[in-house]
Amino acid sequence: MSDFTLYTYVLSASCYKVRLMAALLGVPYDSVAVNFYPGFEHRSEAMLALNPSGTLPILRAGDLVLTETQAMLGWLATNHDRTGRWYPAADPVLGPQVLQWLGFAARLTGSAGLARLHAILDWPVDGEAVRKAALKDLRELELLLTDRVLAGRTWLVGDHPTIADIACFPHAALSPDAGLEHDGFPAIRNWLYAVRSLPGFVTMPGIHELLELREPADPQ
């Protein structure tokens, strides 16, 4: 029994956020592959009727249709995480911090996400400008994560991974696709490693599983 339907594209980092969150929470769903590229099916009449903004992913659960990725993460956590730790919305300190990071995640989509689409699919944007913007956002993330490390913390907010981590993870992890390597971002690298080691983690092209965590080979 699936809980929702996800309209998705295999190379989309935003679609992957929802797939990853659902996997980490163990929520079953149905996928509908949309020919985002090369077909631009997300701009077809049928898809625009579902989502007038013409973006992916789209989440449908009964009568509910969500078209904003960060809202989907919130919906998943609110409805499927009984512990409330993935989205501590009611916490007067942590709740607003999560929302702050969701805003940052949207910014990353506009910088690192576009830089990646330009590098991979020759997206018609100013490649140099979006790469510069992505680099600026990654530096900001590095600085904020360094503060967290100095405070003895692993995750962006509080002591448990939240939808903030999942919202920011894919575009940060995939920045090498646009030639923005992680070599100069040690705090980002450690944090990416932490996300990849979460139980139930799933991959997408360009984001690999942590082979180091596999059980050691039988010495026999």
Next chain:
Amino acid sequence: MSLLYASNDWYPVADAACLARGPRKTRLLGTDLEVLGPFDDPVVTDMGGRRFPVQVRYDHLWTTIGDDPRPLFDIPEADEPGRRHVPCGVVRVKCSPLRAVENFLDIAHFPFVHTGILGAEPHTEVATYKAEIREDADEVWATNISFYQPQAAKSAAGGITTRYEYRVPAPTAAVLYKTCPPRPKAMDVIAIFVQPRSETDCDVWPWMALYDDTTGFADLAQFQQEIFLQDRSILENQRPVKLPLDPKLEIPTRADLTSIAYRRWLKRRGAYYGALTDQT
């Protein structure tokens, strides 16, 4: 010398989907080009307005900037009735066009890079197969390849041992024939057509001609795109960036027979564009 040789081959510079969105500004062998639609009556020019010949084959628009072009290779299966053609769009990769072809010919990386799809541990052994340069056709062929694959195609219901044959009809193109899960006697055709933008930077156009009447186009194209994007980061990190043709520079293993034949064939032809040789 190497550019002169390369300039006399045909290369893909557009497909119908991209021209439907407008003119395509692109680059071929270091020359900036503009491709204007419509797809069935296209015009390819350089920035100075010089027009280049065009032909539409295998759902792509091909051009050549050479003065004495060799004919575009034939893929007879393209005209077989019942096959579904799936042009998968274009993916840009910062690597030598020859490295992109060589990676496509490699089987040994499947379990590690395409885990759970084209391969899986512990099924990592590449059984002995045959790789040769066919003198009559002047092509590289690898035959008698079989490999265990958990999800060989979108149409495969589970793990199967897949039969493979590879064919390299031109330095920047490779055609793969593999077991078609719904029709065990037929072979699916999967190809990559590489558009060399420079010696270290290329646009890759994957293309398929399959027997599969049930899977939607989006699923078929995304299956191929997922696999290709899994290769992309590895291709961009290969060193040296250009493909070494001198056997002293890299040490091959038995699993690399196709690669050895391909490199030997490139060397023999003088197809050095994107290659590292003792002469460059």
